[in-house]
Each structure stands twice: as C-alpha cells, then as structure tokens.
Amino acid sequence: MSTLQTPHSSEGRLVRRPGPHEKAPESTHRRRRALELSLAVAVPLVLVLLWQLAATQQWIDERVYPAPSAILADGWERAAEGDLWPDVWATLKRVLAGYLLGTVAGYLLGLLMGALPLVRAALEPMMDALYVVPKLALLPIFLNMFGLGEGPQVALVAATVFFFVWISTMAAVLAVPEGHRDAGRVFGAGHWQMFRHVLLPASLPSVLVGARIAAGVAVLVIVASESIAASDGLGHLIFDSRALFQNDVMFVGIVCVAALGVLFSELVRLAGRLLTPWAPRDRGRGQS
C-alpha cells in the first residue's frame, strides 16, 4: 500500500511513497492469493471441526445433528456400495435436461423479445405474470400433463431456468448500445449478421450471468420437486431419510446437493469464460 506523508514544508507538497505491491508486486500478489486461499479453506474447515467437537462433546444432540465424521463415513459407505450414485445420477439427469431446455427456450424468446418491440409488447405482461408464480406450484399441473415419469421434474427445472435466462437475455439485448447497431447497419449487416456480429457478442456475457444464477436455482428447485413427486433423486433421499429419522443419510444428501450445486454453477461459469473471452473476467469470490 502506498503512503501519504504529511507535508514537510510550507509549500504543502504531497509526498507519496510506493507501497509493497509496487515495490514487490509479484510476491505481494502471491502472499495475497495464499491468504485468500487459506481463508477459503480454513473457515469451512474450522466450522466443520467445531461441529465435530460439538457433536462429540454432546453440546448438540448427535442423533439429530450427526457429527461430520459420521456423515463422511456414511457417505463413503453408500458411495462404495453403489447406493448413492443412482440418486445422484437421477437428479443430475433431470437438472441437465431441464436446464438445457429452459436455457435454449429462454434465450430464444429473450432474443426475440429484445429485438422485436412488437413481440415484447405482446408477451411481456403475460411473461411477467408467469415469472412471479412460484414454480413449485406448477408441479401438480406438470404431473397432470406429463404423468408420473421424468416429465414433471424436467419441466419444472426447465420452467424455472427459462425465466432467469429469458429476463437476462432480453435485458442484455435491450442494453446493446444503439451505436453498435448503427455500426452494423453502416456495414450493411443483414439480420443474421447483425445477430452474429453485434447482438450475440454484446449480450452473451449478461446472458451467461443469468444462466449461472439459473444453474443454482435449478438444483434448488429439483430438490424440492423430488421431495414431493419422485421415487429417487437426492431430494427424495433427503426427505425420505428425514421421514425415517435417518439423519446421517439426510446430511449425506444435503452435502451431495451442495457439491452438485457448486460443481454445476462452476461448470457454467467456466463455459461462460470459454464462450465469451472478450467479456470482463468474472472473478467470482473474493479473488484479487
């Protein structure tokens, strides 16, 4: 950090001395990264250790809040015996299918509504009304429409993801500066070229932010949905084990959902970086 020193003379001169990041930028940056990484690992680790301590010392009831070591052992055993993977796979399949459908549909409609004012005028009020409906409330309707199979689960994830992507796409297209469009027109760009060379590159970074938020929400909504109308999946595992008072299994499911959410969200972030190298880098957490 640089320092400002009190003026030494009546002339009121401002003397600025270089800080460590200017004297030794490489090592300062390395130290800072090491500190951030240590904190990112240490804070959850300390919390988990406290939890372990609380459980073993009976500050909390281990039968209700099993110790992390018990959860880990149970999860490991279930994974080794192959009991866990069918539920993980069932949830993953539903999330991926619904996410893909919702993203494509949301992107296309957002693009259309962002580019064509008449389509926007026709659909926006209705879409706004549908947006605020809790998506879980649509589950009984999807159950009637698609029966008891995978259809309702996939449709629910798709409906949830759709609105996040639709809104971010429409907003991103509307936010493309008029000057960019004018430039395209000056160069004689047709509809496809305007989309390919102006709207897509300008809007994609914002669209991908919406898609990343939708990735987390997709996991959230599938867990809720599986608790109501599914015979497998992580949501079913969590709520079924809760109903059976198998709390260690319930926590295994919760940990798996958290891991799945983080993994899925990070994959979408990575895909975003690869797809939009021109966009400012999304640094995510407190990375400097």
Add this chain to the structure above:
Amino acid sequence: MRPPLVPVLTLVLSCALALTGCSAQQDGGLKTADRDIEPAPGCGERSWTDPARTGENRSPARCEAGAPAPRKLKKTRALTIATSTLTAEYVAPLQIAIREGEFAREGLDVELKVLPTPEALPLLAKGEIDALWAAPEAAVVNGINSGFDIRWVAGNFSPAPKSKSGLWVRLRKDEKPTSVSLADRKIATLIGKGSVISYPMDTLLSEHGADMESMSFRQLGSSDVLTALTSGAVDAAWLLDPVWRRVEDDRKYTFLGGQPPGEPLGGALFGPGLLSADVDAGVALLRAYIRTINTYFAGDYKKDPAFVAELAKILKQDPKVITAVPALRMDWEIRKGTTDRLQKAYRDAGVTEGEPVPEARLVDRRLYAEAVGHEP
C-alpha cells in the same frame, strides 16, 4: 505477528479428533415398573384382553361408560401432545376428551400441536413435548435404536370388519379378483415405506407373488393417489377412508385387504417425561383417554346423528364424509408381536437397519394396565 495458520488448524483438528468417541448416550431408566396398581371400579375382566389375541373375533377391551373414574392430580399439569393431523378420525377421542373436560378432571391441561412425526421425535425425546399421537413408524424404531427413550404406550383403533380401506388393485384383462398378481406393478401410497401400512402391505404383497423390495412405490398426495389409480398411472393404490368408496362399486378394481383386524398399529407414544419423571401424569392421560373411549366411542358411535355432527365440527369435515365409512373400533391396547411384525416389514422395505429392537424396548403396557386397574 501473524498466527501460524497450519499449527492452529492442526491443534483444533487434534482436539476434535481426540474428543471423538468420548461421548456416551444417556439412557435414563424408565420408572413405570413397580407401581401400586389399584382396582378401577367399572373396569372388570373385559377391560383387559390377552395381548397375544388378534384377529376379527377379538373384541377390544372396554370398561363401563364413565370408567375408569378420574383421579385428579394434586397439581394441574400442562401437557403438550403432538399429532400430524387434527382432522383424522383416530384423533377424535383426544379432541372429545378436551371438549368434554375429561383431561381437566384428571388435573391435566392438554394442548394438541400439529407436528409431523420426524420433527416431533427429537422434541419428545428431549421432553419439549410430552406425547406423540402417531404410530411406531420406521422413524420411531430408528429413533429408539439411536437411543431415544420413547415407548408406544397405547393403541388407537383397528378398522371395522366392513371397512375396505387398504390395497386396491386395477384388474388386468381376464384377471380375476381371486388370482391377482402384484409382481412388477406400481403402487401409489399417501405415506411411504416407513409407515405402519408397510406391515399389511408386506403381507398382502407376499400373498400375491410380490415383495416390498421389488415393487415400485409412488408417494403421492391424498387426492392424487386415487387419480393415479383411475388414470392408469399406477396399478394399485392404498386407499384410505373414505376414498375407497369411489371405486367400491367399479368392477375394474378389487380390494385385496387392509390393516389386520383387531390389531391397532398406532396410538400414544410417550417420552421420558411421562415414562420416568411424571408417571402419574402419564397414567392420568391414558385414564382420561380410555374413559373417553368407553363413554363416547364404545360401539358404533356413528349411529347417533348428534354425535356425528359434533365429530364433524371438531374434525372440520362434512358429516356425510364421516358417515360414508364404518365407525373405527377404538382400541387402547397393544397386541403382542405387532412391533416385531412391523419391524419385519420395515426390514423387507429396507427402511430400518441393524438388529430388530425387542418389544420391551418399544412397548410399555403398564400405563394403560394401571389406568384400568389390571395387574399385568
């Protein structure tokens, strides 16, 4: 000076690991044994039936109306009873007991709280609620297995012989009601494999060439169970009162069976508060419950339109819904071996683990025995 991160973490980790395994679960001894049992006027020989007896021919135990007489506690005791519903008919004796002042006559101030069993169990074990009106579901067995001091202390009901609440199946082409095969068929239920209906379901499935593990179960809402059956989404469904009435006269469906006759599968569960700390209050609660059954629910309580109207009011149901199905056989006793049979079904369904819990760790009949003055 910066604290060294790695040594600090190592220290915390070592402490946590060193302390692992130092715990010991508390297991308070139950104090329902060795209590003086006095005769209860109005409760004669019929007030106790041999726990080994089950089946259609077994009549539930009964005392005279108004018996056993109340024995008011010296100091009023506030009790909280959790139940997953207030609208089911089997909860009616509790509601009537509150309404008619039966609990108050014992010196009890009873409050009913709606709470699902999995949430209620830890609260019951910690003494934050005093009783749970539910059933020895798989969750209860798992809870007791993990060290909770909880016992099933009284029954609730068994279905009337004419009741057809239970497993209904849609007949395939050329299939006869007498030769239904359930192998590889889908079943819809309101409650999951961990509920007490697993026991009759397990029995019925084995009678029809199937087992719990191989069946595909769909857990659905109460109205969706019937819809799934009639729409063909599932092949069979466990239909509760009065839903089965909707398919009763349709030849496409046949009734395979329901809860075993004369064998209650649910009732009152007590925690350490009423099992150890204040057994007098536990006995008083059951005495009031038993008296309510003897006074208001002894026989076909649905014959009296005024009582049906009262029931409809407290259960927030239409009187027609209540009279659409036969009266339950209210039954405060617990049959011998019920918990063993339940646990077999749970194990078959894969919802409990470990060795079966002996009946003595799950059931305590001494409280209702004391209430009716029976020396077990």
